[in-house]
Amino acid sequence: MNRDIRGSGNMKGNWNSKEKLIHLLGELTEVESVVGTSKEVEMGEKIEELVGQIEYFKAHPEAVCRIPIKDDHWNRFSVTAVYEGNPDDSSAYVLLSHFDVVGVDDFGQYKDLAFDHHRYTKQLEQLEDLSEDAAADLATGEWLFGRGVMDMKAGLAVQLAVMSDAIENRKPINLILLATPDEERNSEGMLAAVEWLAELKQTKGYDQMVGICSEPSFTSFPGDQSKYVYTGSVGKMLPLVCAVGLETHVGEPLAGVNASWMISEVVSEMELSDRFYEQSGEEIVPPPTVLRLADLKYEYNVQTPTFAYATFNILTYTKTVQDVLDEVNEVVSDSATKINQRLSDRYQTYKVKRQHPAVSVYTYGELKERGTALYGESFTAQLESISKRVYQNGGDTRDVTIALAKEVGDYFVDLAPFYLVMLAPPFYPSVRLEEKNADEAALLHEVGELQKWTEETFGENISRMHYFPGLSDVSYGKMDKDLKVKQTLEREMPALSNGYDLPITAIQSLQMATVNIGPYGKDAHKRTERLHLPFFTDVTPCMLMKFIDQMIKK
Structure with missing residues (x-):
């Protein structure tokens, strides 16, 4: 020296x-x-x-x-x-x-x-x-x-x-x-x-x-x-994908859609996916990987899980926030298509006469807008109280994001089964x-x-x-x-300015x-x-x- x-x-x-x-x-x-x-x-x-x-x-x-x-x-x-x-x-x-x-x-x-x-x-x-x-x-x-x-x-x-x-x-x-x-x-x-x-x-x-x-x-x-x-x-995003299932007794699995199955399809599609590939010179961005995977069923019973989620680490070079969200939505939509096809096949195999439930896909921003229009201030007040409770109990911004997703899912349980796509902190440009x-x-x-x-x-x-x-x-x-970066984050990341x-x-x-x-x-x-x-x-x-x-x- x-x-x-x-x-x-x-x-x-x-x-x-x-x-x-x-x-x-x-x-x-x-x-x-x-x-x-x-x-x-x-x-x-x-x-x-x-x-x-x-x-x-x-x-x-x-x-x-x-x-x-x-x-x-x-x-x-x-x-x-x-x-x-x-x-x-x-x-x-x-x-x-x-x-x-x-x-x-x-x-x-x-x-x-x-x-x-x-x-x-x-x-x-x-x-x-x-x-x-x-x-x-x-x-x-x-x-x-x-x-x-x-x-x-x-x-x-x-x-x-x-x-x-x-x-x-x-x-x-x-x-x-x-x-x-x-x-x-x-x-x-x-x-x-x-x-x-x-x-x-x-x-x-x-x-x-x-x-x-x-x-x-x-x-x-x-x-x-x-x-x-x-x-x-490198930049980083943490998409959160939630599966809101349709409950049923395990003796009648075709009468519902298991949320754990739904989220596992997304994890299988997302893990190391080349859909998010980017290259800069000889540098290639690492592929996505799952960081957290769970359902919210805390006790044993013979009801199928109704809510499951996964967070994914996605690294970026030049892709925008919206680019990544669009690609995640494509993966989730493909997963929904696969589930719908399997349900159709199994209904035929087991000679079920009625139409199977169809899995759909929503973003957090879409359902929040719908909830605000339908329920007004009571809906937003409930979301705020959920956030406060999670933080008071020692939760972090990711815990708040999951809790808000669950609450929105509960408000729209009549739409189940569906996927909910959103963003959790942190965000690295x-x-x-x-x-x-x-x-x-x-x-x-x-x-x-x-x-x-x-x-x-x-x-x-x-x-x-x-x-x-x-x-x-x-x-x-x-x-x-x-401004689109700010607008997209404000729409799809509920923890932004809410603890994050x-x-x-x-x-x-x-x-x-x-x-x-x-x-x-x-x-x-x-x-x-x-x-x-x-x-x-x-x-x-x-x-x-x-x-x-x-x-x-x-």
């Missing part, structure tokens, strides 16, 4: 050696900041303490502040630290990271070691059930294992070190450190911070804010050994740098220059990808100003383009999560500093 960087000089900041940077990582990872716990508060306090060690912030404590998550059960907050190295510059650069991690149940009997990366790495040397790749990496002595070392406290450590160095070297650049909680769940930390960033942009008169995220490189396929910079991030935008084209050029410099300086071949595949807070840096706050106006005002320059690791969210130490200590900080220098000179 004390390697001479062209135009930068040696590191002068608080964490100016490999040993200090690794120690800093240890300080960050030892805080068990599992998402959705009070430990995220402790992590925020730890970051404040570390930022306070930088001389500039000792002299300017007002430049460090908290951005609280509104009405949060744990009182969690994002941490920001603003360094105005060039008040006359109309640009500012946001060093973006998240400090929460996923849980450690996958560590089994070694859960107590998950946040002590040195002891955990040592313990793994005694195990014989590691994958071939993990065992090979462990044997090199160049990898550090443990929860959070890769995703993404290594990136946060590098950003703290580089910001400290930029300040010590009095670099003429405006830097904003932004470290958020809750990225692994709902991105509530970033959603709260977006409004703060948009206000800061206006207050300071910045023409442009550029995000520099330091999420780690993710493998693009099994066995991938490449290192990447990313110039965007897909983002990427575009050549057609002059400012973003300039950033793409600088990323290309950084790739060349890194190969010349370190012999490291860094590939560029349009989309970070692991979901990221950078999705909330900018959003298309097309998506600051669309602030995001559209911010319009923050983002690049991702981070460390290299493997197996995020697994017990073999690990970080490549030489790239973390020797290369990543230099790449980040070089990019900052390029921004100063551009």
Whole structure:
């Protein structure tokens, strides 16, 4: 890390050696900041303490502040630290990271070691059930294992070190450190911070804010050994498909339609479906997968289930919200057709003389409009009371969405059997740098220059990808100003502005383009999560500093 960087000089900041940077990582990872716990508060306090060690912030404590998550059960907050190295510059650069991690149940009997990366790495040397790749990496002595070392406290450590160095070297650049909680769940930390960033942009008169995220490189396929910079991030939607069945006794299954059968047909059609295929260059969006599948029958009896549901993870590159909803509706309609055909066949086989019930498909927006027209204020008041009750009982926005779907289904039980299609939170817009935008084209050029410099300086071949595949807070840096996005979300996502706050106006005002320059690791969210130490200590900080220098000179 004390390697001479062209135009930068040696590191002068608080964490100016490999040993200090690794120690800093240890300080960050030892805080068990599992998402959705009070430990995220402790992590925020730890970051404040570390930022306070930088001389500039000792002299300017007002430049460090908290951005609280509104009405949060744990009182969690994002941490920001603003360094105005060039008040006359109309640009500012946001060093973006998240400090929460996923849980450690996958560590089994070694859960107590998950946040002590040195002891955990040592313990793994005694195990014989590691994958071939993990065992090979462990044997090199160049990898550090443990929860959070890769995703993404290594990136946060590098950003703290580089910001400290930029300040010590009095670099003429405006830097904003932004470290958020809750990225692994709902991105509530970033959603709260977006409004703060948009206000800061206006207050300071910045023409442009550029995000520099330091999420780690993710493998693009099994066995991938490449290192990447990313110039965007994949989008995500969480469609909820509900099946409202027609009840019957199990002794008369043809007299009704089983909701569990209905939803299983949709799951079979949706899982890994190529209907949602998108390609950008050599990048292909991962196919959809089911995230939750259940019915709402809580006790045993011989009545068939009347309500079942499934949520699906759908990732996007360029497809709009409406595009995805249309495709989901096509899948659901195909499922309805298959069920109707099977019912017809079985009625013939079992010589049933009457017409079988036909499965239909509705969107949430359609039935809500119908309910409002039929029942007026009593209908909307009932939906509001359902939402309040679920939240009071500790439910989240997805629980509220399911409860509202069930309530709407109950109002229209006379239409059963039918499918109900809607959206649950969260929603991540897909983002990427575009050549057609002059400012973003300039950033793409600088990323290309950084790739060349890194190969010349370190012999490291860094590939560029349009989309970070692991979901990221950078999705909330900018959003298309097309009103149709907002209108579709308001119509089909009942939790929007009902426990789930998506600051669309602030995001559209911010319009923050983002690049991702981070460390290299493997197996995020697994017990073999690990970080490549030489790239973390020797290369990543230099790449980040070089990019900052390029921004100063551009």
